[in-house]
Amino acid sequence: MAEGEKLIPINIEDEMKSAYIDYSMSVIVSRALPDVRDGLKPVHRRVLYGMHELGVRANTAHKKSARIVGEVLGKYHPHGDTSVYDTMVRMAQEWSLRYMLVDGQGNFGSIDGDSPAAMRYTEARMRKISEDMLADIDKDTVDHKLNFDDTLKEPTVLPTRIPGLLVNGASGIAVGMATNMPPHNLTEVVDGTVAYIENNDIEIDELMQHIKAPDFPTGGTIYGYDGVKEAFHTGRGRVVLRGRANIEEVNGRECIIVDEIPYQVNKADMIKKTADLINDKKIDGISSIRDESDRNGMRIVYILKRDAIPNIVLNKLYKYTALQSSFSVNNIALVNGRPEMLNLKDLIHHFVEHRHEVVVRRTKFELKKAEDRAHILEGLIIASDNIDEVIALIRASSNAEEAREKLIERFKLSELQAKAIVEMRLRQLTGLEQDKLRAEYDELMKTIEDLKDILDKKDRRMEIIKEELREVQSKYGDERRSQIEYAGGDLSIEDMIPDEKVVITISHAGYIKRTSLTEYKTQNRGGVGQKASTTRNEDFLEHLFVGTNHQYMLFFTQKGKCFWMRVYEIPEGSKTSKGRAIQNLINIEQDDKVMAFICTQDLKDEEYINNHYVIMATKNGQVKKTALEQYSRPRTNGINAITIKENDELLEAKLTTGESQVMLALRSGKAIRFEEAKTRPMGRNASGVRGITLQHDKDEVIGMIAVDDMESNILVVSENGYGKRSSLEDYRVTNRGGKGVKTISITDKTGDLVAIKNVTDDDDLMIINKSGIAIRMEVSDLRVMGRATQGVKLINLKGNDSIAAVAKVMKDDEEEIVDETSENTGDTENGTAIDNNETEN
Numbered sequence: 001m002a003e004g005e006k007l008i009p010i011n012i013e014d015e016m017k018s019a020y021i022d023y024s025m026s027v028i029v030s031r032a033l034p035d036v037r038d039g040l041k042p043v044h045r046r047v048l049y050g051m052h053e054l055g056v057r058a059n060t061a062h063k064k065s066a067r068i069v070g071e072v073l074g075k076y077h078p079h080g081d082t083s084v085y086d087t088m089v090r091m092a093q094e095w096s097l098r099y100m101l102v103d104g105q106g107n108f109g110s111i112d113g114d115s116p117a118a119m120r121y122t123e124a125r126m127r128k129i130s131e132d133m134l135a136d137i138d139k140d141t142v143d144h145k146l147n148f149d150d151t152l153k154e155p156t157v158l159p160t161r162i163p164g165l166l167v168n169g170a171s172g173i174a175v176g177m178a179t180n181m182p183p184h185n186l187t188e189v190v191d192g193t194v195a196y197i198e199n200n201d202i203e204i205d206e207l208m209q210h211i212k213a214p215d216f217p218t219g220g221t222i223y224g225y226d227g228v229k230e231a232f233h234t235g236r237g238r239v240v241l242r243g244r245a246n247i248e249e250v251n252g253r254e255c256i257i258v259d260e261i262p263y264q265v266n267k268a269d270m271i272k273k274t275a276d277l278i279n280d281k282k283i284d285g286i287s288s289i290r291d292e293s294d295r296n297g298m299r300i301v302y303i304l305k306r307d308a309i310p311n312i313v314l315n316k317l318y319k320y321t322a323l324q325s326s327f328s329v330n331n332i333a334l335v336n337g338r339p340e341m342l343n344l345k346d347l348i349h350h351f352v353e354h355r356h357e358v359v360v361r362r363t364k365f366e367l368k369k370a371e372d373r374a375h376i377l378e379g380l381i382i383a384s385d386n387i388d389e390v391i392a393l394i395r396a397s398s399n400a401e402e403a404r405e406k407l408i409e410r411f412k413l414s415e416l417q418a419k420a421i422v423e424m425r426l427r428q429l430t431g432l433e434q435d436k437l438r439a440e441y442d443e444l445m446k447t448i449e450d451l452k453d454i455l456d457k458k459d460r461r462m463e464i465i466k467e468e469l470r471e472v473q474s475k476y477g478d479e480r481r482s483q484i485e486y487a488g489g490d491l492s493i494e495d496m497i498p499d500e501k502v503v504i505t506i507s508h509a510g511y512i513k514r515t516s517l518t519e520y521k522t523q524n525r526g527g528v529g530q531k532a533s534t535t536r537n538e539d540f541l542e543h544l545f546v547g548t549n550h551q552y553m554l555f556f557t558q559k560g561k562c563f564w565m566r567v568y569e570i571p572e573g574s575k576t577s578k579g580r581a582i583q584n585l586i587n588i589e590q591d592d593k594v595m596a597f598i599c600t601q602d603l604k605d606e607e608y609i610n611n612h613y614v615i616m617a618t619k620n621g622q623v624k625k626t627a628l629e630q631y632s633r634p635r636t637n638g639i640n641a642i643t644i645k646e647n648d649e650l651l652e653a654k655l656t657t658g659e660s661q662v663m664l665a666l667r668s669g670k671a672i673r674f675e676e677a678k679t680r681p682m683g684r685n686a687s688g689v690r691g692i693t694l695q696h697d698k699d700e701v702i703g704m705i706a707v708d709d710m711e712s713n714i715l716v717v718s719e720n721g722y723g724k725r726s727s728l729e730d731y732r733v734t735n736r737g738g739k740g741v742k743t744i745s746i747t748d749k750t751g752d753l754v755a756i757k758n759v760t761d762d763d764d765l766m767i768i769n770k771s772g773i774a775i776r777m778e779v780s781d782l783r784v785m786g787r788a789t790q791g792v793k794l795i796n797l798k799g800n801d802s803i804a805a806v807a808k809v810m811k812d813d814e815e816e817i818v819d820e821t822s823e824n825t826g827d828t829e830n831g832t833a834i835d836n837n838e839t840e841n
Contacts, residue, residue, distance in 0.1 A: 024175035032172035037354035039164030062123035098183035112268035182214035187477035219260035231329035285313040379417025513579030547599040562641035564634030596653040617704040624688025665756035672740035719751035724791025755806040
């Protein structure tokens, strides 16, 4: 150890703590976070100040970037040259900054992530808006501190007239905190700031009438307003951004054209990742992508396949690619050297405070300068009034020092005045120059009075701030680039899928499809029907159900499991296609099959799911009621809906409100009616209670209905095409578990009972038989008849055909029935729907 040195033992833990805290404070205060006053980090401030010192203004020639970087490095910012150059490059990119601060000449990179040219090739100069950030810096408006080697001074903040932090935003990662502030529109920010100056107690909601939302340099659409609101109120929020897309026809093919993408998204990366998704079959409907961007603007063309629905493809692009991204606002900035989370009003408040201080310091500087000049002018005026004496006095002096002393003694002047008189030029002795002196002095006295008035009155200072802001607004203000879609919200595919009515059919072998309801026509009773579906050999349509695209489908299987799906997720097929196997859509066991469906509204609506129940019936006559809430959390492998006993299977499930009456019908022609309240709600794993007693071993339940409307009629259909409509009152209310009463006379002619429905005159009936023929008829064609009759023939069956399924469809008032003979291929009825709370199959 060298002489005079000594070792001091230090606890390593304490040393690590203090060293790390020093490091993190340095990163927070002098690297990563912007100052709330001018919105700049130290490196940005040094680049602008370095350019100011070099004299590369907006009206001078461009200078080599390397020259500017060298100036900044050597004088103010002793870090890597790339950090300074990258900073300067970003300030010159129109897709990075909403209002660019540097005017670059040469290759400054691209939105595709291309690197800029090296700094020896590019040139730069300030933009006019940067000059306004540095305006009055020479008038002692801001504090200066020594640079890294204490040889020069640099400003701690710029005296900016531009609310830099709001208009250009900032992002940075410090230690233990980060900032991410979006850019805003200068016109709006100035309006908001002026509104704040006029009323310091203004609410944030009122400020938001001026500053509506962030405004990003790359445009795009702000989708949904909740995140913006939260960010303005609290300083944190998530703003969802979408690229701007239009659907156009190019060369006979439908295309999606994107001409604006979200902020900070790399265009080339976005296109590459989209292509990967298309190749992986994650997104279908796109045949190719072309990037047609040029110097005139961006244009990305997604060419669609012939059968693709543009809106659905666009929505998938929003969902799976960077065409929709989010900007997480985190307004942390340095206030008096300390990091703080700031809301919109705080940001405006601190900017106005800064501007106020700048105006005060500038006015004091100008006042002192004016007073100093006035003081000298007073001396010159005294000299010109006594010019002969002054000349004689100076001529009689042996040197300048003596002359000064004599003048001070004779005319009671100050040092400065005497010095100015001694240094006076002879031309100032002319009469014209003497008048000029007096005019300048009078003008100065007015200026001094005005400057003192500014310092005395805060109102005047605020007026000056407002005037300068308005001037900035007129020079640099522009239109919004980012549109705001207030109605937007969390993205879901159904936003782009029309909520139209569809027919869902499931065949005996388990094939499912959805078809637009408008493909089916209304026929008169007794017609033969039309071909509805192509089925495989010995397969026939077993279930038919009517719903709308946006509803939720709950599938209940024979073994008592429940699966979950959105209606629009069911593959679409034409009326004659056979559909897709359910096994491919839900994880159903090989030996299980779907027996019932429920179509519900929003399962996230708590009030809705807590006020609705699912009632289930099994073939052996068990019934069970469970709250819909128990089914609102789906799992891909399904959930247990009911425990099925041996030799039994689930037959039917219905959605009810808890106030309904339940009717069960048996194959043997008996039916029972009881109050829903007679079955208490049970958990998902319970097996239920007895609903009806079977007539004999071969008997089974063929259907269950839940009746809300006591005016409705009961329609029963037997397998040979006979049906009958009876009044609900014909069936008396009994306790559950009884044998029931006769609902139709079963004979060899009619065949066993196959379906029971509750109907009104407003309903249409759809019947499908095992050979795949469908017929649709109006219920009003059927008269109401007694409970014990055998009914009338509803459909003519050929050979050994029999009925497979019956469903009811509710007519809309404005329904138009198209003439069957018309050659119009677009046979449509204007919408047909099933009541959301009733699901029939």
